Amino acid sequence: MPAPDDRYSRQTRFTPIGPAGQQRLAQARVLILGCGALGSAVAEQLCRAGVGHLRLVDRDLVESSNLQRQTLYTEDDADRALPKVIAAAARLRSINAACIIEPIVRDVGPAEIAGLLTGCDLAIDGADNFALRHLLNDACCRSGLPWIYGACVGAYGISLPILPGDGPCLRCLQDQLPAAGDGPTCDTAGIIAPAVHLVAAWQVAEALKLLVGDRARVRRELWASDLWAGTFRRLGLVGARDPACASCGPSPSYPALNAPPDPxxxxxxxxxxxxxxxxxxxxxxxxxxxxxxxxxxxxxxxxxxxxxxxxxxxxxxxxxxxxxxxxxxxxxxxxxxxx
The missing domain is CATH 3.30.310.10 (TATA-Binding Protein)
Known part of the structure; x- marks a missing residue:
């Protein structure tokens, strides 16, 4: 195994990280909620970057239709119907043995989300539905934990860092984003792998800034791109915070945390x-x-x-x-x- 100084030498030469930032990464703990296309790409990048502890949570199995874009998984994983987090953990441990991988096979609801965030410095969205994202948003708003939203479908991708108490939360922006069940999904509209890796790169870049303590450089805007059309746009969020928001306002009710479970x-x-x-x-x-x-x-x-x-x-x-x-x-x- 290469010495740690050699392994991360190119990363520590990057001045905003440096040796001190690398040490902070080694001490960091990150929740990745969802380990499909985005979540698995994010997990691999953070593992290779030297983040010390990754908590992976997903309810699904590896299927052959995943292999076109979910790069941690293999045909053998699909043939064996392994849970995604179990297959991902095995692969990530072979990539970086120093990274602690905590796989959790679970469908996440209001009763589970707070425990999953316990001890984490940051959460990253790898979910495939807005109900789960709103659950993560409310839990992070309540705990003050930063999280990074990301989504992609077709050739389109979107990402936004959400810093509770500093700018809008996901619920504040619900008029600009698809409502749960309204937008297309990977299952209905398809997806190309480059869109996945673009959004994952955005998410990981912001995660690294937060984890090394460079919060001032975290972007306060929403990024969106259509790789097929060759378009990119940035949406400034000054004034976008809803003063009466039920998740991050002065009297929050956290609707997603109080929603009854669906049988x-x-x-x-x-x-x-x-x-x-x-x-x-x-x-x-x-x-x-x-x-x-x-x-x-x-x-x-x-x-x-x-x-x-x-x-x-x-x-x-x-x-x-x-x-x-x-x-x-x-x-x-x-x-x-x-x-």
Whole structure:
């Protein structure tokens, strides 16, 4: 293994980081919420930069359709249906053994988000939906933790650092951004890999500024680009903060943190419904009970097929039912097999 001074020599020669900044990176802890295209690209860059501790949180599995743009994953990961954070952790540890990787396979709701932020210096958005981003926004506004928003679809990408108490939060900008469920997604409109890596680069650059203590250089504007059209725009945010904002205003109610959990969620563009867990599950016992219908079982999940429907159960009891978009049918399928 190369000596630390040699490994980061090109980075420490960059004056805004230097040896002191490199030491701060080694002591930093970052939450990456979502480990798909953006999250995995961000994780790799931060790992290579020498950030000391990365907490990776994602609910999904590696699928073959991910491999076109999600560079941490391989065909073997998809064949084995590994959870993304498990596959990412293995790859990142092979890239930088000095970086502590904490993978968490979890669907995140109001009850979990505060614990995931505990001990972190910064959070980075790798989510694939605005409900989760608003949850992260409210939790960071409440705790005062900076976070970096990012999203991409097609050839379009957008990014914004959000510094609670210093400029607008995500909810302040909701009129300029797509409402939850209104905009296209990667599943419905597609995506090209260069858009992913552009946004990830923006996010990581701002993260490095914050982590080395160069907060004054963090940009206070929204960046957006369409790589196919060759356009780039910067949106200044002076005066954009909503004085009555429910997330960052003087009397915040944090709506996302107080939203009731959804017992079943239709997954956009995937012909699938996620059914919330009722209790943790012993996967070995479940596989034995399901019997010959099981088509895949490992330490993280059990998958089985019943006619046109396929169920995937995780250790926390969460079930994804493929081949259905009706939550009632999905819950009935889950209950028929799991009681």
């Amino acid at each position: 079943a969620i239709t997954l956009c563009g995937r012909d699938a419904v996620q059914v919330a867990p009722s209790a943790a599950v012993r996967l070995d016992a479940l596989a034995q009970r399901i019997g010959t219908a099981v088509i895949l079982a490992n330490d993280h999940l059990v998958r089985w097929r019943d006619g046109a429907l396929t169920g995937t159960c995780f250790r926390d009891g969460r079930v994804i039912v493929h081949g259905v978009t009706d939550p009632v049918r999905a819950r009935a399928f889950r209950d028929r097999w799991m009681g």
